Amino acid sequence: MASTFLTPVTLWKDFDDALPLEEHILGEEVRDGVAFQEICFFGRRVGASRVKIYAQYAFPEGESRFPVVLVLYEAGHPFDEAFVKHFVSRGFGVLSVDYCGDNGTDRCTQYPPEIDYANFVRAGRHLDYAEPTARETCWYEWAGVARYAAKFLASREEVTRFGAIGLRSGGEVLFKIAPYAQLSCMITVCAAGWWAYRGMEKFTGEQRVFDEERHRFIAGIDSQSYAPYVRCPVLLLSAVNDTKHDYDRVYDTFQQINPAVEKAFLYSAHGNGLIGLHSLADIDLFLDKYLKNRSVFVSAPVNISVVEEDGNLVVKATFDEDGEIRSGGIFYTEKITDARARDWTRVLGTAANLKGNVGTYPLNIYEGSRRALVYAFANYSNNFSVTSKIQEVVIEHPYKNACLKSRVIYESERDGTNGVAGFRRRARSMANCFADSTGTDAKLLPGYGGILGATAEAGLVSYRVSEPRYAAPDGAALRLDAYCKEDALLKVTFYPDANEERGYSAEAHIQGGGKWKSLFFEPSDFKTETGQHLENFKNVISVVFVGSAEVLVNNILWI
Structure with a gap:
């Protein structure tokens, strides 16, 4: 009887990536100096048919030789032209590959009916469980698509070298092909495994006994199991407060990566789950080093x-x-x-x-x-x-530099942009992952009297209300100062859950110009869309400020 416990070696030992690609172009055009091609080619054989892979190929107009970046986007999210153009403007080609399958159009990867679960919209339990083995997961099929995409690039005469970027689920797929594909480098964004550990936070001390199926998933699918087999240079990028990957454990995967390969690691600290400009700079430098063969200093971790x-x-x-x-x-x-x-x-x-x-x-x-x-x-x-x-x-004993409890949640002169961040749920982003800094970052602007206040075009969030130092005392009310150059409405919302789905909101009118306006709120002023009132501020996770215009806030405190 065949074993149901498969590893990164045994799962892939019989995978056939030697079949002909039979690629052809579905359409092509040139825009803004970028040549775009819609292409398809075949992947692995399943029964009597083969996976038909859809991709978009973009490259600098008129260039005959160039390095290429293979991009795997987050499952359920479309190709992002702004993301593609960023790399083409730097002299790279970009192959954006669809692994998610059915999207309601004919411009998608088509999976044979025997593996219909490879379509992301119908993945069901095949996304999260290795039943009966890791081979019967959508991850196996998605990695198969990526391996044939790498084969496509390896066959192209115009491609000098190629690497890969994977965003969230796309990054998890990259780990599964890195031991086998001819990658010159790989970059994962908010992806480093520990999928089977979701809901079990690293630092809480929670212990869980895994059953046989969980061990099958960890061994054959989770990216940390693939890390020792990676053969190319790796850059791991992670965003704190991201809801879709276990950023506390990313470094654990980093440490398990094959010590013979060069690797680098960076957290992005926006606090809204998005990757920032420092991370994008790292990507550019990393690709220059390994795809353009330039001399670039890549540091070891701190x-x-x-x-x-x-x-x-x-x-x-x-x-x-x-x-x-x-x-x-x-x-x-x-x-x-x-x-x-x-x-x-x-x-x-x-x-x-x-x-x-x-x-x-x-x-x-x-x-x-x-x-x-x-x-x-x-x-x-x-x-x-x-x-x-x-x-x-x-903390084993008191230290001289210990701080007292603070009723002041945020004050611009003391904090700058500490304690506030752009609100992720409303934020603009590139490829649903990279911060558009003009619309997502918290910033300080002068209000009346030149006093600085915090704002963000996408809304402002503070998680300090659930930090021990700043948590509300019993019977507290909320006070803050607000300023806007024009008449505006300020909506203040407290969320009791980390997903920020069900909030308690109150609104205040801000008269434009003049002095800063002092606002006062009791807990009962905040209510849900169904009219349920907030009893107190004791169990809130975050507070969000959204203005109908550019509203500045300052001196946020409990009284």
Whole structure:
């Protein structure tokens, strides 16, 4: 009887990727100096038929030789032309491959009826369970599509080298082909496995006994099992507070990647689950190095330790001694649970913090906290950025730099853009993953008297209301100052869940111009769409501010 327990080796040992592609062009056009082709080619054989793969191929008009980036988007999301043009403008070709199947049009990958579950819209349990084996999952079929896409690029005379970028589920697929495809490099965004661990947070101490099926899924599908077999350079990018991947465990996968390959790692700290400009710069530099053969410094991750120094709690960050530090520092949170809704406070260092390649940064934890999470970051002179792992800190005794509880949630002069972020759910983004910084980032603008206030075009969110230091005291009400140049409506919403789906809202009219307007809210002022009132602020996860115009907020506090 055949084994049902398959590994990255045994699952793929009989996979046939030697069949002819039989590619043909469905349509082509040139726009803005970019040549676009709609193409299809065949994938693996299933019974009497084969998978018919749909892709879009874009490249610089008039160029006959160029490196190419294979892009696998997040399942359920369309190809993004702005994302494609970013790379074409830098001299790359881009092959965007559909692995999701049926989308209601004929412009999609077509799977034989025997594997209808490979269509994302009908994946069902084949997405999350290895029943009876890992071979009967949509992941196996999606990776099969990606392997044939890599074969297509390897066969093209115009392609000098090719690498791959995978976004979320697309990144999980990349891990499954990396041991076998001829990739010159790979980049995953918000994807590094631990799919079977969803709902079990790393730092809560929760233990779970996995049954045989879970072990089958972990061994044959989860990306951390593939990490030791990766053969090409790897860049892992992760966004804190992302709801769709386990960012606490990404570094665990990073550590398991084949030590013989070059690799780099970066957290994006927007706090809204999106990848920022530093990450995009890393992508560009990484592709230049491995696809264009340019000399680019790629740093090792930052190493950190948390120690007591003169009675203070501090973080020691050791940077790559071969690089020139442009900026460095730490991010920390006192919230262990609800990984999707943490407030990450940034401590940006100066030259005074740095001695040699070691930076020392104060970790000013609230005196009532017993645990915290911290990671360090570094941006080097060539604009390549890396971070450390997220490290748990256990507070064993009081430190001199411990902080008192604060009724002031946010104050612009004290906090800058710490404590606030662009609201992810309304945010504009590229490829549903990369922040459009003009519309998603929190920013400071002057209001009356030149006093700065925080705002974001997509709305402003703060997770401090659930941090131990800033959580509401008993019987608290909310007060804040608001300013807008024109008449506007400010909607304030408290969410009791990390998914930010069911909120309690109140609205206030802001008269344009003049002085800052002081607003006061009792818990009972906030209600759901069905009219249910908020009893108190004790169990809220986040607070969101959305203005009908550019409304600035400041001096947010409990009274």
